[in-house]
Amino acid sequence: MGVQIGLWRVDDVPRRVVPAKMPLEQRLEDIIENDPTMLGSDVMIIGRQVVTAYGSRIDLLAVDIDGGLHILELKRDRTPRDVVAQVLDYGSWAQTLSDDAVREIYLKYCGTNDTRGFDEAFATHFGTESAPDALNTSHSLTVVAGEMDDATERLVNYLATGYNVPINVMFFDYYEDDGRSYLARTWMLDRNTSAATGTTATSTRRQPQWNGQDWYVNFGEELSRNWDDARKYGFVSAGGGKWYSRSLRQVPIGGRVFAYIPKVGYVGLGEVVGEAQPADEATLTVDGTAVPFRSLELLAEYRHTPTQPVPDEDYREWVLPVRWHKTVTRDSAFRKPGLFANQNSACNLRNQFTIDEVTGFFDQA
Incomplete structure (x- = not known):
């Protein structure tokens, strides 16, 4: 079970700040989109409400410095068990994406037809000279939730630790106090273990085909x-x-x-x-x-x-x-x-x- 966070205001007499309900799920998307570092790693958002081949929508899609994809499913309230099947379905679709498909997702996200956009944006964001030779060499699945029932936690733990599925849950608490809003987060599974799982699970994808010349x-x-x-x-x-x-x-x-x-x-x-x-x-x-x-x-x-x-x-x-x-x-x-x-x-x-x-x-x- 994820670590429980307690927040106290200590200006004078200590007073616990009680978690509130996030006004809108869209607000949570906005927050992470504007500052994805709260996910605990440096990633670049490349898509929002990405439509899969099956008609479903991925809340946020990101890429890391190694070209790995990060699939984010956001739930502001208690998360039902079927969210696990949902993100697994997203992963089955994401692992088939070619380099060109990843770039096209980014272009739609940016609203531009400039095919050079992804590579330049990647280099600027991560401070590298270029994007990796191969994109989507790995992927990870992250559920962002306010709460999660016991059955869902058992499923996530079973898949991640027993079968090396690259899945984790980021719990968040939303606070409002004296006109200000705060967001605190913690992880269900140790992130070092989860990161290693994601790398070994899907790192067999081929590099782009060489033209031989x-x-x-x-x-x-x-x-x-x-x-x-x-x-x-x-x-x-x-x-x-x-x-x-x-x-x-x-x-x-x-x-x-x-x-x-x-x-x-x-x-x-x-x-x-x-x-x-x-x-x-x-x-x-x-x-x-x-x-x-x-x-x-x-x-x-x-x-x-x-x-x-x-x-x-x-x-x-x-x-x-x-x-x-x-x-x-x-x-x-x-x-x-x-x-x-x-x-x-x-x-x-x-x-x-x-x-x-x-x-x-x-x-x-």
Whole structure:
């Protein structure tokens, strides 16, 4: 059973403030919509009174920083047992939502047809560079209620602790005193246990399908690497350890490269025209002639000298030849909230928002 909250006014003689009845259930929706942090975690509301495929309505739908969905069913009075079946039905519908469907729900909520709205709003809300590659990788079910009968509590506890169903109940007490209104809340189940349940129960959803062509390449500029060289001679590179070079070496000939400088933005769009090779062995085609990489006039060293080398580690810089379609200087790099960014040297680019925005930028550059 949830923890019972008592509230006293202690200006002079202690006086207990008696819980009152919430005027309207809509008022409770308004409060949570305006400040979802009262749910105990940072979430972004993406829908209100969301109509499911079965004709029912979800009071509030939210997303967390990992892309997981949070389904909220609000009951200002004593909650009947059938609310459990109701939220389970919502969950069965929510787990089928694709990334595009989640974005469409947000667009309807915002009243805009701008398909870029979700990604930018997500990045702004959570302070990230982009939305996750995959949305709806998990979901949780939360009933917000003033009271709950014993049978309903038993059902929720049975499902959550016995079968790892990601369900919990947030109890609230509404108070009015001296012209002011207050809301206090507590949870039926320990939230750490509940959060772990939600993660393990529905985390098997696939990432968005990759188009088999587009690659994100992280061109980390430092003393050993310079973007001016890469623009001039046509290449990207990575090295300093197997972890850094391994992913770059997987990018195939014909792959389309989206070059990104960390904390700067997207600076190049091109096509891979050769296999990755160590800098000491690599050749690039310059003005129609094959030229050894080390014979070029380079601004950076493209070498790594670790202070404490590890045996059998590959510290070489690997060079991947690219025919650039368009490049820009660092100062003209393309950057905006919601664009994909990743610490890997290279990875499949699945984020359609980023693909559309970056290609659109370079089409006009």
